[in-house]
Amino acid sequence: MSLIVQKFGGTSVGSIERIEQVADKVAGFRQNGHDVVVVVSAMSGETNRLIALAHEIQERPVPREMDVLVSTGEQVTTALLAMALNKRGVKAKSYNGSQVRILTDDAHTKARIKEIDDQRLHADLNEGYTIVVAGFQGVDEKGNITTLGRGGSDTTAVALAAALKAEECQIYTDVDGVYTTDPRVVDGARRLSRITFEEMLEMASMGSKVLQIRAVEFAGKYNVPVRVLHSFQDGPGTLISMEENSEMETPTIAGIAFNRDEAKLTIAGVPDMPGIAHHILGPIGDANIEVDVIVQNVSHDNTTDFTFTVGRNDLPRAQEVLEKVAKEINAREVESDSKIAKVSVVGVGMRSHAGVASQMFKALAEVGINIQMITTSEIKISVIIEEKFLELAVRSLHSSFELDKEPVNENAA
Amino acid sequence: MSLIVQKFGGTSVGSIERIEQVADKVAGFRQNGHDVVVVVSAMSGETNRLIALAHEIQERPVPREMDVLVSTGEQVTTALLAMALNKRGVKAKSYNGSQVRILTDDAHTKARIKEIDDQRLHADLNEGYTIVVAGFQGVDEKGNITTLGRGGSDTTAVALAAALKAEECQIYTDVDGVYTTDPRVVDGARRLSRITFEEMLEMASMGSKVLQIRAVEFAGKYNVPVRVLHSFQDGPGTLISMEENSEMETPTIAGIAFNRDEAKLTIAGVPDMPGIAHHILGPIGDANIEVDVIVQNVSHDNTTDFTFTVGRNDLPRAQEVLEKVAKEINAREVESDSKIAKVSVVGVGMRSHAGVASQMFKALAEVGINIQMITTSEIKISVIIEEKFLELAVRSLHSSFELDKEPVNENAA
Numbered sequence: 114m115s116l117i118v119q120k121f122g123g124t125s126v127g128s129i130e131r132i133e134q135v136a137d138k139v140a141g142f143r144q145n146g147h148d149v150v151v152v153v154s155a156m157s158g159e160t161n162r163l164i165a166l167a168h169e170i171q172e173r174p175v176p177r178e179m180d181v182l183v184s185t186g187e188q189v190t191t192a193l194l195a196m197a198l199n200k201r202g203v204k205a206k207s208y209n210g211s212q213v214r215i216l217t218d219d220a221h222t223k224a225r226i227k228e229i230d231d232q233r234l235h236a237d238l239n240e241g242y243t244i245v246v247a248g249f250q251g252v253d254e255k256g257n258i259t260t261l262g263r264g265g266s267d268t269t270a271v272a273l274a275a276a277l278k279a280e281e282c283q284i285y286t287d288v289d290g291v292y293t294t295d296p297r298v299v300d301g302a303r304r305l306s307r308i309t310f311e312e313m314l315e316m317a318s319m320g321s322k323v324l325q326i327r328a329v330e331f332a333g334k335y336n337v338p339v340r341v342l343h344s345f346q347d348g349p350g351t352l353i354s355m356e357e358n359s360e361m362e363t364p365t366i367a368g369i370a371f372n373r374d375e376a377k378l379t380i381a382g383v384p385d386m387p388g389i390a391h392h393i394l395g396p397i398g399d400a401n402i403e404v405d406v407i408v409q410n411v412s413h414d415n416t417t418d419f420t421f422t423v424g425r426n427d428l429p430r431a432q433e434v435l436e437k438v439a440k441e442i443n444a445r446e447v448e449s450d451s452k453i454a455k456v457s458v459v460g461v462g463m464r465s466h467a468g469v470a471s472q473m474f475k476a477l478a479e480v481g482i483n484i485q486m487i488t489t490s491e492i493k494i495s496v497i498i499e500e501k502f503l504e505l506a507v508r509s510l511h512s513s514f515e516l517d518k519e520p521v522n523e524n525a526a
Numbered sequence: 527m528s529l530i531v532q533k534f535g536g537t538s539v540g541s542i543e544r545i546e547q548v549a550d551k552v553a554g555f556r557q558n559g560h561d562v563v564v565v566v567s568a569m570s571g572e573t574n575r576l577i578a579l580a581h582e583i584q585e586r587p588v589p590r591e592m593d594v595l596v597s598t599g600e601q602v603t604t605a606l607l608a609m610a611l612n613k614r615g616v617k618a619k620s621y622n623g624s625q626v627r628i629l630t631d632d633a634h635t636k637a638r639i640k641e642i643d644d645q646r647l648h649a650d651l652n653e654g655y656t657i658v659v660a661g662f663q664g665v666d667e668k669g670n671i672t673t674l675g676r677g678g679s680d681t682t683a684v685a686l687a688a689a690l691k692a693e694e695c696q697i698y699t700d701v702d703g704v705y706t707t708d709p710r711v712v713d714g715a716r717r718l719s720r721i722t723f724e725e726m727l728e729m730a731s732m733g734s735k736v737l738q739i740r741a742v743e744f745a746g747k748y749n750v751p752v753r754v755l756h757s758f759q760d761g762p763g764t765l766i767s768m769e770e771n772s773e774m775e776t777p778t779i780a781g782i783a784f785n786r787d788e789a790k791l792t793i794a795g796v797p798d799m800p801g802i803a804h805h806i807l808g809p810i811g812d813a814n815i816e817v818d819v820i821v822q823n824v825s826h827d828n829t830t831d832f833t834f835t836v837g838r839n840d841l842p843r844a845q846e847v848l849e850k851v852a853k854e855i856n857a858r859e860v861e862s863d864s865k866i867a868k869v870s871v872v873g874v875g876m877r878s879h880a881g882v883a884s885q886m887f888k889a890l891a892e893v894g895i896n897i898q899m900i901t902t903s904e905i906k907i908s909v910i911i912e913e914k915f916l917e918l919a920v921r922s923l924h925s926s927f928e929l930d931k932e933p934v935n936e937n938a939a
Contacts, residue, residue, distance in 0.1 A: 129579060129582040132583070133583070163602065166542060166602075166606060167605070167606065167609060169542040170542060170545070170546070170609045170610050170613060171609055171610075171613045174612075174613075175608065175609055175612045177608075177619070178605040178606075178608045178609045178620055179605070179609075181601060181604065181605035181608070181620045181622075182601075182602055182605035182606065184601075185598035185601050185602050188594060188597075188598050189576065189579075189595055189598050191594065192580070192591040192592070192595035193580065193583060193591075193595065195590075195591045195594070196580060196583045196587040196588055196591045196592075196595075197583050197584075199584075199587075199588045199591070200583060200584045200587075206590070207590075207594045209594075209671075211624065211625075212624075212669055212670075212671075233669075256625055256646075257625075258622075258625075
């Protein structure tokens with residue numbers, strides 16, 4: 114008898130039929146002797162419907178009232194799922210964020226969880242209830258309703274699993290797990306049975322959008338094992354956990370991530386002096402433009418080239434800002450290129466295995482792909498290449514690191 | 527500077543356009559120096575939409591979860607109205623039942639208010655906020671969401687007015703006040719500028735469905751002056767208050783009420799012995815059938831005729847029950863008639879003015895209407911007549927009691 118937290122997103126509860134299917138699944142876990150806490154999102158489309166109502170009134174409505182408004186979406190789902198469970202003879206109770214008492218800060222529309230009161234939930238679990246909790250929402254110290262921002266339901270689930278010391282937090286979604294890379298790009302892409310929190314973070318931030326980054330960070334911080342599963346297909350999914358808990362022989366590389374939403378800006382002929390990076394990136398940050406990869410090369414002739422990437426939507430604004438900066442600092446010119454993409458190999462095994470970088474560069478060279486920029490972290494190597502080579506690069510790397518082959522011990526876990 | 531509680535029903539907040547109109551109205555009261563607490567219902571159609579979702583799952587869903595579900599409807603309106611007020615520069619905050627803390631018993635879907643915490647509201651009022659409260663809902667001692675049943679928003683408004691010691695509770699609706707009778711039946715029907723709680727109760731229970739009966743009872747119990755007004759037309763409306771507060775010369779009769787939803791059952795040739803009324807009505811009550819008028823005439827030959835009325839929908843079931851009872855007590859026969867209606871004259875003045883009954887019967891006789899049953903209370907006389915004579919009866923009585931004429935002192939108040 115163990116406690117499991119399960120999270121179902123908007124598509125998984127998008128209709129009464131779907132909610133009934135979820136109820137069947139939860140009832141199955143109950144029958145197998147598990148205690149279950151279910152976290153649900155708003156039925157798909159509902160949050161957008163509510164936001165559209167608010168926008169009829171005002172373009173930027175008061176954040177406090179936005180939270181009051183959109184938090185009703187999840188509450189509706191909790192009630193409906195609790196009804197569907199009761200109909201199946203599974204004693205169930207719904208809770209909204211305020212009822213659990215999921216205490217957050219007061220940053221409306223993007224609040225952060227500070228504390229979860231586990232008393233009422235434990236009392237109800239002890240009485241044999243299955244609990245259905247509204248994801249994405251909480252309450253501040255003054256009793257105002259708050260929301261965690263889009264996708265916050267994942268965070269609610271992980272935080273509840275941590276607070277209740279659940280055995281596992283299961284995130285049900287429309288994919289059956291985390292893959293070595295995007296199966297739409299590489300036929301041989303393989304579902305990972307395990308991945309570490311750190312690897313998941315690197316994979317998630319790069320476009321494998323299975324799980325909210327904040328939820329993964331939270332899971333890592335509190336060491337909550339998270340399993341990604343398909344809502345309506347059976348299967349073991351992918352377990353995201355601490356490296357130390359893994360009993361398998363860690364494969365060197367977990368997967369190949371990539372991101373097309375990159376545009377490159379170079380400011381060339383920059384006088385090489387202290388503080389120049391800040392002088393260039395400060396105004397970009399002030400304009401609320403997020404910067405991804407940054408590369409500054411060694412200087413020659415006392416000038417240097419400074420290159421960074423931004424999201425493609427931000428390119429025109431970033432360019433405008435940069436032209437001004439170039440004049441101020443007497444740089445030679447500003448160049449930009451939006452036909453680029455980023456490819457990364459991710460894996461905690463990289464730490465102890467030399468040669469990953471050289472193997473990566475060799476694989477790309479063998480298919481004639483030129484590398485424009487390189488950045489590295491402890492568990493990730495990323496390169497910027499021409500966008501048209503993206504699929505080729507991903508496939509070559511996937512094959513070079515033998516990701517299509519099942520690791521020997523992985524499924525022993 | 528006085529505090530006013532205003533309640534707007536589902537139709538008055540049925541669209542964003544309407545919500546903006548309500549915001550204009552509330553902003554106007556603020557500008558005139560009033561503190562305002564607004565109570566709102568769900569946008570029209572929303573409650574039915576939510577109930578339909580629940581019924582897709584189950585015919586009789588768990589009442590606790592029904593309350594969690596439908597209470598979201600009012601919460602949505604509070605947020606939208608608070609946004610619309612803030613847009614107009616009126617500082618506003620929404621509250622749901624749990625946030626105010628409207629404490630109720632735990633009778634889900636038909637809870638009763640036990641206590642209202644006025645602290646947070648007073649604190650916000652003192653800081654210059656206009657408060658928007660979700661009607662129809664509360665929270666029980668364990669923190670479960672409860673609802674007061676359909677139309678409960680009126681009760682919320684009156685209870686808040688009582689708790690906050692508001693000067694007046696204004697109920698905005700789709701009529702501009704309480705009328706001497708239904709204007710669709712009598713052209714000369716006149717808006718009353720004042721009516722007592724007791725008269726309103728008798729009028730409301732008879733089909734002049736302007737205000738929930740429970741709200742009127744509550745208002746009477748706590749002596750909260752209630753004013754019925756049109757949502758989108760200016761006018762003084764009708765003030766419902768204690769008789770004692772009235773400075774006017776009370777007119778004898780306040781109005782003519784009527785009800786078509788009546789069906790008559792007679793059990794004839796009943797042995798006249800103690801306990802026989804209970805023997806007949808007990809099984810009817812057990813079958814959850816509500817009885818309205820009851821008449822038992824003096825007996826002759828040691829048998830009596832026992833007649834009562836029920837709602838028309840309940841007639842077939844009531845008849846079935848009564849046939850069984852008739853056999854058990856050896857009654858002669860059971861007769862029924864659904865082509866009847868009830869007409870009542872209502873007025874606190876009746877207490878001290880003799881002759882109201884005889885004037886009523888005379889007026890009906892003059893137009894040739896036969897009276898089938900008569901019941902009387904302190905402030906009401908009701909007769910059951912053939913349904914086809916209903917309009918004629920109402921018009922005759924309205925004219926006989928000169929209700930189309932403005933009372934001399936009434937508008938001095």
